[in-house]
Amino acid sequence: MSDYSASIAVQIKALPRQVAAAVELIDNGNTVPFISRYRKEATGGLDEEQIRTIEQSLRRLRELDQRRETILGSIQEQGKLTPELEAQIRAVETRTALEDLYQPYKPKRRTRASIAREKGLEGLADLILQQVHENQSAEKIASRFVNDAVPSVDAALEGARDIVAETISDNPEVRRKTRDKALQWGLIRSEKIDAADDPRQVYALYYQYECRVDLLRPHQVLALNRGEAEKALRIRLDIAERDWQAAVASEFRVDRRSPLADQLILAITDGAERLLLPAIERDIRSLLTEKAEARAIAVFADNLRALLSQPPITGHVVLGIDPGFRTGCKVAVVDATGKVLATETIYPHEPQQQRQAALAALKQLVHRFGVSILSIGNGTASRETEQLAVELIREEPGVRYLITSEAGASVYSASPLARAELTGMDVSLRGAVSIARRVQDPLAELVKIDPKSIGIGLYQHDVNQKQLDETLQGVVESVVNRVGVDVNTASPALLTYVSGIGPKLAEAIVAYRNEKGGFRSRTEFKKVSGLGPRAFQQAAGFLRILGGDQPLDSSAIHPESYPAAEALLQKGKIALASALEDRQRLLDHLLERTSLPALAEELNVGEPTLVDICEQLVRPGRDPRQDLPAPILRSDVLSMEDLNPGMTLQGTVRNVVDFGAFIDIGVKQDGLLHRSQVPSGTYLKVGDVLTVKILRIDIDRGRIGLGWVEKGN
Secondary structure, eight states: OHHHHHHHHHHHTOOHHHHHHHHHHHHTTOOHHHHHHHOHHHHTSOOHHHHHHHHHHHHHHHHHHHHHHHHHHHHHHTTOOOHHHHHHHHHOOSHHHHHHHHGGGSOOOOOHHHHHHHTTOHHHHHHHHHTOOOSSOHHHHHHTTOOSSOOSHHHHHHHHHHHHHHHHHHOHHHHHHHHHHHHHHOEEEEEEOTTOOOTTOTTGGGTEEEEEGGGOOHHHHHHHHHHHHTTSEEEEEEOOHHHHHHHHHTTSOOOTTSTTHHHHHHHHHHHIIIIIHHHHHHHHHHHHHHHHHHHHHHHHHHHHHHHHTOOOOOSOOEEEEEOOSTTOEEEEEEOTTSOEEEEEEEOOSTTTOOHHHHHHHHHHHHHHHTOOEEEEESSTTHHHHHHHHHHHHHHOTTOEEEEEOOTTHHHHHTSHHHHHHTTTOOHHHHHHHHHHHHHHOHHHHHTTSOGGGSOOSSOTTTSOHHHHHHHHHHHHHHHHHHHOEETTTOOHHHHHTSTTOHHHHHHHHHHHHHHHTSOSSGGGGGGSTTOOHHHHHHHGGGEEOTTOSSGGGGSSOOGGGHHHHHHHHHHHTOOTTSOHHHHHHHHHHHHHHSOHHHHHHHHTOOHHHHHHHHHHHHSTTOOGGGGSOOOOOBSSOOOGGGOOTTOEEEEEEEEEETTEEEEEOSSSSOEEEEGGGSOTTOOOOTTOEEEEEEEEEETTTTEEEEEEOOTTO
C-alpha cells in the first residue's frame, strides 16, 4: 500500500498518509461520498474528486500488478526469467512498458519466425544479429544450416531474416523509441474511401486530412474513428523513416565489415514494414483513442453533473407538454409535489389543425389547477407548440414557459419504474409527466433514466461503455448524496444512489415507508429489512427526515455527531427553531468566546466535522442547487428570421463539448459559442445562463454563431 500511496499522492497533490487513510477506508467498504463528507479527519480533508481518483488509480495499479505477476509467471515457466529481467519488469510503471518487456516472450501463434526456429535457423539469425566477422561470404555461412527442412542457402537466409525481423520488432527499446518519435512527429492521414456513402458530408472535413499526432484534439480522434468504423474514411499513421531507423540503429547496429551486414539491413527493412510499424500504429491509435475517450467521458460527466445540479423550481403547478404532430401533443398537469392532476391529448398542429380547441383545453387546465409554468419538450413540433404557449400566455399573463430537454422521456415512459409510478396511465402520456416533473426537480426525475439517454456530451456510443457507465454512475451518486434525499418522498430510483443503499434496499425502504406511513426518525432506518449497521452508517447522513421527531434528522449532520451537535446547541443557547439570523448571531458569539480548535477538543470532535456541524445548524439541509442560476422562464418566442447579427440575448448552456458550447437562445436551433469566443480561464457548464450576441446566422443550414458578451456590457 505504501508504494501505491506515494505514487497516487503525487498524482492528486496530497500527502501519502492522506492517501493511505483513504485507501484503508475504501478497502473497508466505505463509499466515496461517505469518506469525503464524514471522514475528513482521517483523510486530512481530501475532497470527493480526489478520493474518486484514489479509488480509480488504486484499481488501475492493482490490475497492473496482477498483470505483472502473470507475466513473470509466464516467463518463469519458459525458463527465461533472469534477475535482470525480473528487476526491469518490477520497475516499470505503465501497462505499455510492461507489455513491451513481455513482447519477446509472449506466446505467439505460428509466425514466419517461429517456423524458421523450428527448422533450426536461430543460430544463423544470431550470427546476423551479432554481425560476425568471418572470412566467408554470407552464402557460405548460411550453407552450414542447410538441412532436410531447409533445402537451400537462400531458404536459410530468408528464414534467419524472419527471426531477426521479429527480434528487432519485439525489442522493448526499439518499440519505446519508435513510439515516442511517432507520438511527437507522426502524421495521421485520412482520406475518403471511394465507394463510401456519406450523403450528408458528415466526414467532409476528413476527406483529405493530415495532422501531427501530438496536435490532434480528442473530438477529432473520435470523429476519425467513427468515420473509419462507418467505412467512410481510410486512416493511416505515417512515421518518418529516419525516426524508426534511428530507434533500430540504437539497438541493432549494422557493421559494414561483416559479411552478414546486407542480411541485417534486409531484415531491418522487412521487420519495420511488416511488424514494427503496424504494431506501433496500433499502439498509437489505441493511445489516442484511450485519451480521447477519457476526455469525452470527462466532458459527459461534467455535463451530467451540471444538469443534475440544476436548481429545482419549487412551489409551482406545472403543465408539461410532450409535443407532436400527427399523434398530437400529450399534456400532463402536476401539482407542486409532482402528483399528477390531469392528462389530456390536444391536436393543435398538422394534420388535424385543431388550434383553437387545443388553446381552449390549455386555458381550462390553467384555470382549473392554477398552473403557473408550462414545460415544453424540445423534440418534434417543439417550436410550433411554443407559439401556441405564447398565445396562451398573452391571455394568461401570470403564466411563463420554458423549453425542457425531453431526452430519455420515451425511455422512462416504457420502463418498469414508470409503470409502477403511473399505473394505468397510457405510455404516451407518461413522457409529458416526466417533462413537467423535470422542471420541479431535475435530479429526482433524471435519476430514473439511464444517464446515456439524457442527451448530453458527444460520441457517447463510441467510447468504452464500461468506463462510461462507471463514471456516470459515480456522478449521479455524487450529486444525489451532495444534495441529500427526503426519505419519505424519494422514489426507489433516487434512493438507489444514496451511499450504502442500492436497488434492493431502496425497494425495502419504500416498502417499509408505505407500510408504516413514513419514517419519524433516522434510528427507524434500522428496522428496515436488510439495512444493517454498515448500511446505516453509510446512508444515514444523506437521508433526511423533514418534520420528524429529531430536528437534526433534517440536516446533513451524521447521527454519530449528534452528541457534539446537541452539546454545541446547548453551549451556545441556540434553538434550531429560531430564525436563521438568530442562529448565526449566537453561533458567531460562541466562536468569539472560544477558538475552533478548543471548542472541537471540548466537544470531542474533529475540526472539519465541527465546521460542517456549525454550517448545518445555521442552515440545516440547505440544498446546494439553490446557489446556481435559475432557468430562464420565457413569455415570448423568437424564430431564426427574427435574429440579426449584433443582437444580444440571454441563453442557457445546453451542452458543452471540446470545441465550444451549445446555447439555447429561445429559437428552434441552439447557437454555437465556439471556444475561441470564450475568455481564457472561463469554465462553462450545463445550465449556466449567459448573455451572448449573434455573430452569424445560416438559416438554410440551421446554424447560429454566437459571441461572448462581458458582464456589464
